[in-house]
Amino acid sequence: EAPRGHEIAAVETVIVDCPTTRRHRLSNTEISFQSYVIVKVILGDGTVGYGEAATLGGxxxxxESVEAIKANIDAYIAPAIRGRSALDFERNALLMAKAANRNNAARAGVDSALFDAAGKALGLPASQLLGGAVRDRIEVLWALASGDAEQEIEEAKAKLSAREHRRFKIKLGFHSPADDMTRLTKIVEALPGCEIVxxxxxxWTEATAIRFLPRxxxxxxVLIEQPLRPGLIAATARIAARSAIPIMIDEAAFTGPEIVANAIGAAGSVYSLKLVKSGGLFNLKRAAGIAQACGLELYGGCLLETGIGAAAHLAVLSTLPQVEWGCEHFGPKILKADLTQGEIVFRDFHIHCPTGPGLGVTINEDVLRAARRKG
Ligand code: MUC
Ligand code: MG
Structure with missing residues (x-):
């Protein structure tokens, strides 16, 4: 039986749609608002914790989509842990994994809320529950993804002069490769001294990658992320072997075995860590260990999370021995209004890890109410 006070009394979910400051384009989708499931966990003593399950374009x-995430948390994941101690992280993760196969974003959202609630109940930051922080800030890049080079250059220059970002990630693949090269050339020439991912x-296909990687x-x-479809390990390994730029594995590896298979297959040399792939905070830390044991360098990836999801990632990233490539938790800044109250600070090209109990962020109830999906 759970110790009185720390038992999980309720798990509530709500879908939110948060407008972004501009259109964000990827090779396979584009968004002008970001949809999340916000998870609220209430403990027996009344302590409240929040977590977030992120998606991108359905x-x-x-x-996973927000509609499926909410349904699966409500029907399967929440009942599996209700009444259990919020402090039993490993047991709760096991129960959730047993109740819902894969559903990584859904499980990570609930897990984040449990870490927030447990930390708040104990007066400890979630990072302390994950082994303790070894860093308090991480270099954070900004993604340029409108597809319009002039707009992107202006946006990047504003970030540079605010000393918020000096490394930029350019999303490719929604224009033809030739048009993307023209766009990229303009951006690179306008941003001397900046690192470009x-x-x-x-x-892309292997053939396209072979043609355009030299350019x-x-x-x-400095880094090229997920050029080919997941599963194409041999093809990705062939382009990695002829590429002067390291390749980062993103969608190709969610699970530990997938990380190992990609590493053994030589399909990349950097791994992008994401809660929506690992399914929970300890599992994210394990993914980092697996990748590192395979000789991969690490990068803190995102799915444009709000301050809640960013804080959950930072709790883990702050405890890792190494995060060679920094992170991309610019999500709170690409939303017209973040769901938290500004505890996450972007300064001097770094994201500063919040230090308060739990995830260290507090909810902006007005923004949450306004973003809540109606009907
Ligand atoms: C991805 O694939 O990395 C994260 C940042 C961004 O611009 O897109 C996402 C997803
Ligand atoms: Mg990616």
């Missing part, structure tokens, strides 16, 4: 970036989101190298691109 069931497009991955198979490119994310193709599976938009990316000429432009000084």
């Amino acid at each position: 069931p497009r970036w991955a198979e 490119c994310d193709v989101n599976q938009g 990316l190298a000429e432009l000084g691109v």
